[in-house]
Amino acid sequence: MTKRDPKPKTTPKKQSGSGARSAGGRPTKHDWSAIRREFIRGDDTVTLKTLSDKPGAPTYDAIKARSAREDWAELRAEFRHRVDTKTRALNLETVEEVRLRQAEIGKALQTAAVRGLTHLKPEELGAFAVARLATAGAQLERQARGMEEFTVRVEDLRSPADLKNLTTDQLMELLERRRRARGAAKA
Secondary structure, eight states: OOOOOOOOOOOOOOOOOOSSBBBTSSSSOOOHHHHHHHHHHHHOTTOHHHOOOOOOOOHHHHHHHHHHHHHHHHHHHHHHHHHHHHHHHHHHHHHHHHHHHHHHHHHHHHHHHHHHHOOOOOOOOOHHHHHHHHHHHHHHHHHHHTTTOOOOOGGGSSHHHTTTTTTTHHHHHHHHHHHHHHHHHHH
């Protein structure tokens, strides 16, 4: 009868791959979706190298290979484009909201000025206050709507030829100013 060794001799298993190993010799599991998300959503300081430098992180080569295989650079560019597009849309909505609100305020000022002219009571609103409200309201409304500022002064017009260079809107504004001036003079 032959004696048997209580412990058979085995050759140790060859470990495949490189990188960190768990206590059992298996490769440690990394949260690749978190690493990918951090890279895609990160700013320019978040690089494959900075991700691999973190404690317990996969090696640079492993991250680089995974990044190339899953095209993280393209995903990052797409993410940044979506964020930029949404930011611009929100900004445009905000600007439009402000413009509409300011246009309404401008119209309200003009309405107050017109009411002041029709019901002019010296103790409530003077003629110059009415004129200032009308002018301020018109300017605010034009600016809020993105229209060019009206800068033509009646005293600058010397002949009918000067009127040819004015737009229809400018001519209408001059006519309205003249009507207001006549109305204020009658009051």
